[in-house]
Amino acid sequence: MPTKVPHTLDAPQAESPEHAIRLLLEHAHPVATERLALDHAHGRVLAEAIRADRASPAADVSAMDGYAVRTGDAGRLPVLADIPAGVEPIDMPAGGVVRVMTGSCVPAGADLVVKREDVDEQPDAITIDPAIAADLRPGLNIRRRGENIQAGESVANRGVEITPALVGVLASFGHHRVEVYRRVKVAILTTGDEVVPADVSPRPWQLHDSNGPTLAAFLAGALWVAPAAAVHVRDDRGAIRAAIASALERADVLVLSGGVSMGDRDYVPAVLREVGARTLFHGVPQRPGRPTLAAVSIDGQPIVALPGNPVSVAVTARRLVRPVLHALGGLTRTPPPRTVMLVNPDGKSLPLWWHRLVRLVPGGLAESVGSKGSGDLVSAARADGFVVIPPGEPGPGPFEFHPWTL
Ligand code: AMP
Numbered sequence: 167m168p169t170k171v172p173h174t175l176d177a178p179q180a181e182s183p184e185h186a187i188r189l190l191l192e193h194a195h196p197v198a199t200e201r202l203a204l205d206h207a208h209g210r211v212l213a214e215a216i217r218a219d220r221a222s223p224a225a226d227v228s229a230m231d232g233y234a235v236r237t238g239d240a241g242r243l244p245v246l247a248d249i250p251a252g253v254e255p256i257d258m259p260a261g262g263v264v265r266v267m268t269g270s271c272v273p274a275g276a277d278l279v280v281k282r283e284d285v286d287e288q289p290d291a292i293t294i295d296p297a298i299a300a301d302l303r304p305g306l307n308i309r310r311r312g313e314n315i316q317a318g319e320s321v322a323n324r325g326v327e328i329t330p331a332l333v334g335v336l337a338s339f340g341h342h343r344v345e346v347y348r349r350v351k352v353a354i355l356t357t358g359d360e361v362v363p364a365d366v367s368p369r370p371w372q373l374h375d376s377n378g379p380t381l382a383a384f385l386a387g388a389l390w391v392a393p394a395a396a397v398h399v400r401d402d403r404g405a406i407r408a409a410i411a412s413a414l415e416r417a418d419v420l421v422l423s424g425g426v427s428m429g430d431r432d433y434v435p436a437v438l439r440e441v442g443a444r445t446l447f448h449g450v451p452q453r454p455g456r457p458t459l460a461a462v463s464i465d466g467q468p469i470v471a472l473p474g475n476p477v478s479v480a481v482t483a484r485r486l487v488r489p490v491l492h493a494l495g496g497l498t499r500t501p502p503p504r505t506v507m508l509v510n511p512d513g514k515s516l517p518l519w520w521h522r523l524v525r526l527v528p529g530g531l532a533e534s535v536g537s538k539g540s541g542d543l544v545s546a547a548r549a550d551g552f553v554v555i556p557p558g559e560p561g562p563g564p565f566e567f568h569p570w571t572l
């Protein structure tokens with residue numbers, strides 16, 4: 167049900183935000199890979215399939231501090247050996263039990279481990295109460311060799327972000343170096359004559375750049391992204407052309423803000439054509455962010471030009487730029503967006519995809535946050551993110567929820 171929006175822009179519009187993402191993804195291929203020491207790999211994207219080099223655990227080990235015994239052992243039993251963790255396994259001696267710790271190899275011939283707390287300990291013996299003994303089953307408190315994974319089985323696939331737990335797993339299987347995708351280099355280019363540097367006090371008709379910092383902060387949320395440049399240019403064709411050319415020399419993807427709409431000084435679409443970029447779409451039936459343009463450079467880099475309105479930038483970065491970054495970064499498994507119901511539906515909808523600001527509330531629900539529109543960044547900062555309301559859907563949902571994060 168793609169909604170028709172009037173064709174006021176000079177290139178084809180995307181039919182929907184999803185269509186815009188599909189068009190962009192045709193030009194977003196994973197970057198090259200590099201080999202890193204494991205202690206630098208956290209937060210990067212794994213670029214090789216990892217297998218277990220041995221079983222985990224590698225031997226039958228105790229899950230508790232206690233005593234290795236045989237099924238049926240009860241009463242007073244001499245402690246004949248003491249096997250701390252990190253010591254070679256022994257055979258179970260006849261006529262007694264063996265003291266073990268969590269992680270100790272269970273002696274061959276023992277059936278189970280009884281917890282320290284469940285026995286009466288004397289200097290060289292223990293006593294197992296018959297009531298406790300009756301509950302002891304073979305295998306109790308033993309982690310069996312290979313119960314987590316067998317040697318040669320897959321531990322992790324390429325395309326996953328390396329979490330602290332995965333770092334630990336890689337270390338545990340001896341992967342001290344690991345192949346990862348190199349960082350995705352992202353250039354940010356903001357435009358606008360009204361935008362003044364941070365150290366200049368703006369007159370009422372001027373403002374400080376917020377889009378640059380918003381985009382930089384968005385990118386900073388991922389360790390697999392490397393900011394390549396963050397530049398502001400005036401609404402001047404030559405300056406914009408030079409800045410785009412320079413950004414494309416050092417980045418895998420270019421994100422622009424401003425200058426992409428219908429104003430006389432909105433030069434970005436024309437300048438992109440001048441530098442040989444091919445426009446993929448100009449206009450997405452969404453609010454905010456309708457004038458968004460996407461192109462591909464002569465060298466194949468994706469370019470996303472966002473309208474200057476600050477809420478459009480925050481929303482569209484998450485909605486359209488994020489999938490491009492994920493694809494460039496080599497990520498193949500991204501959890502799908504969660505869905506939420508609105509607690510305060512007002513029955514409103516639009517004939518396009520509406521990204522409405524919401525705050526999360528308990529119970530998997532969200533409350534829509536009032537907003538004065540795409541210039542109202544203050545309301546956006548009070549929200550946790552936005553929901554995607556498809557054309558003509560009055561609510562209350564469920565709607566896809568997107569937080570402000572990458
Ligand atoms: P534009 O898309 O260039 O017409 O800009 C749309 C609106 O966004 C205007 O009100 C601009 O002042 C505002 N805007 C443009 N660039 C920025 C920026 N870098 N930071 C904050 N607001 C901006």
Ligand code: MG
Pocket residue numbers: 357358359401424425474
């Ligand atoms: Mg502008």
